[in-house]
Amino acid sequence: MIFKYYSQWVFYLFILWLLGYLLKIDTITKYINPYYATLVAAVGYTFWIFYLIGFKGYKFEVSFLLLLTLGHFVPLYISYKYSKKTYITENLIGTLIVYGIYMTINNKDPFNVYLVDEYVNSWDELYKMCKSKNKVSLLCNLL
Numbered sequence: 001m002i003f004k005y006y007s008q009w010v011f012y013l014f015i016l017w018l019l020g021y022l023l024k025i026d027t028i029t030k031y032i033n034p035y036y037a038t039l040v041a042a043v044g045y046t047f048w049i050f051y052l053i054g055f056k057g058y059k060f061e062v063s064f065l066l067l068l069t070l071g072h073f074v075p076l077y078i079s080y081k082y083s084k085k086t087y088i089t090e091n092l093i094g095t096l097i098v099y100g101i102y103m104t105i106n107n108k109d110p111f112n113v114y115l116v117d118e119y120v121n122s123w124d125e126l127y128k129m130c131k132s133k134n135k136v137s138l139l140c141n142l143l
Contacts, residue, residue, distance in 0.1 A: 004113055006099050007072060010034060010041040013095060014075040021082060033083050036092035038076040045072040048114055052121075061122035 003009060013034045020028025049065070052058040060068075103109060120126045 003099075003102055004108070006095070006110075007041040007045060009095050009099050009102075010037045011071070011075065013091065014038060014079060017079065017083070029084060031087055033079070033086055033088045033091050034075065035079040035083050035085060036088045037095045038072075038079050040092060042072045042076045045069075051115070052119065058119065058121050064120075064122050064126070 013032065014037075017028060017032045017034050019025075020032065045068070049060075049069075053060070103113070120129055
């Protein structure tokens with residue numbers, strides 16, 4: 001399940017908006033704005049990491065955790081600084097609805113995905129997971 005995490009949906013929305021911004025495509029930058037979605041993803045990621053480390057006892061490889069953190073907060077910063085702040089609520093609601101529909105179709109729920117399932121916490125584990133049939137990360141295509 002490549003779209004298992006809400007952050008992945010937000011990342012693709014951010015990339016679409018960023019391409020529109022860099023290529024000066026006004027239709028994209030006017031109607032697509034990932035700011036609130038990146039904010040929700042970054043705050044949710046922060047709570048999730050504290051949960052994994054504090055309650056589940058996960059130990060992350062430092063460089064892996066740093067990349068994950070940058071992957072959540074750099075889009076937040078860029079969308080905050082450079083977006084027009086139009087349709088931000090609509091984009092947040094839209095991404096949440098689409099994510100919810102996707103999870104329902106795949107018989108998953110956010111509770112199990114974020115609080116029960118096991119997670120990759122190092123580059124080696126990510127590499128092993130990518131070599132298996134459970135390719136769930138965009139990084140798998142780069143490895």
